[in-house]
Amino acid sequence: MNLNDLIKNIKNKNSFLCIGLDVDLQKIPKHLLELEDPIFTFNKGIIDATHQLAVAYKPNIAFYEAYGTKGWRALEKTINYLNQNHPEIFTIADAKRGDIGNTSSRYAKVFFEDLDFDSVTVTPYMGRDSVEPFLAFENKHTILLTLTSNIGAFDFQTQKINEKELYKIVLETSKSWRNSENLMYVVGATKAEYLKEIRKIVPDSFLLIPGVGAQGGSLVEVCKYGITKDIGLLINSSRGIIYASNGTDFAEAAAIEAEKIQQKMKQILETL
């Protein structure tokens, strides 16, 4: 998907909501466990109920690998279902991969070609040649971990190199990489005040923002510092939406929670 289609969809739906499909068999409704593929059935229910409220879906790959070949198959079915039925949806493989060049190429092929995701999250620690294999794919997007929403972010990401925090060095350095126009960045919403600084370095890039809701970030704060003329934000919510109910009404309950966020987004977009 190219960026213009994503931006158009955000404006059409008055939403920049991304729904995290982090499926845990211990948390989904019990009645689904008797079915042949509970993970896919759950995802399909969530997607059918929320796809008009969200512009992106983000399965975290750990939750699928946790169920071995069955999990991987459920992931394949989920991305195929999205691509076939909702081609306007921006899909994110939250994989946090990164390896030496020829191995990163393998991961890129898995997520961009075989599974046909629009984007994948990548970790920057190994530098340029671990990320550029992902950037080489046209109309595919590489979402680089920059400043994460967990407490461990302060261990290294905010440490200063020549008076400048590592996450800023990552942002600046990444702009010089080949096909850097295919970069987006992960920025944890629990650190909204950092967005001001981040926008000085990447004024236009899309930011994927986890941590609104369960992890405590504020939507209004994030938008205040992070929004651009093309919106430039994807706000992710996972548990607060997909586990709103663990009864047979799980999909409707998810839609109600998604709509609450979408309505707040609509208000924000109307004031721009």
Next chain:
Amino acid sequence: MNLNDLIKNIKNKNSFLCIGLDVDLQKIPKHLLELEDPIFTFNKGIIDATHQLAVAYKPNIAFYEAYGTKGWRALEKTINYLNQNHPEIFTIADAKRGDIGNTSSRYAKVFFEDLDFDSVTVTPYMGRDSVEPFLAFENKHTILLTLTSNIGAFDFQTQKINEKELYKIVLETSKSWRNSENLMYVVGATKAEYLKEIRKIVPDSFLLIPGVGAQGGSLVEVCKYGITKDIGLLINSSRGIIYASNGTDFAEAAAIEAEKIQQKMKQILETL
């Protein structure tokens, strides 16, 4: 596996060789492609021919994910084969994972419990709470990316924070994490001179050293600076061994290459 068993095996075999099982269907012998599971058949051939020369095997997970559910199944069969037939072998899932706590727990469970690997490689960028879920497993080992063998290592890893390179900060910080005795570290062999500095910070920890061979590192140099009284090194070679021949003699050819390295290791161990 506990460390004593690994050390005992190193001394028994006069080897600290790790063989990287990075299986690429375009590089393995053509005659295997007609079989039902070429990847596992290839791995089994390599393992059968080399297990007396090596103390560890390291599948890079990217190469298995590249083949979807079939690849994942081949990975399961490979680790099961190793655990059932060669329980003395130290197994490494080269996955370079790392995510927020509850997600890292998922990955840890996949590699340590479901697949029953002895160790997994983990990336440090997200800090303490992204790594500690891996460290919580008894007799399992977390191999933290520290200084990698690729050119991109100079983008961030060798940048200085208060006069000290990031990779050293990673080493020092990681020592304060809960169950840090379960840590090992990845250090690229192309940077043997750095090992002297690294040994000042982690004098006894095991180091996993890729990049001897294909990536140009020297075994003698690495041992000069890195070896400890309990050896403390696992030297990985992948392509140089497993793709020594792409004919029907691939396993024998792999054994010949593995033995060349093992013999050099034996010489080094005899001079200690």
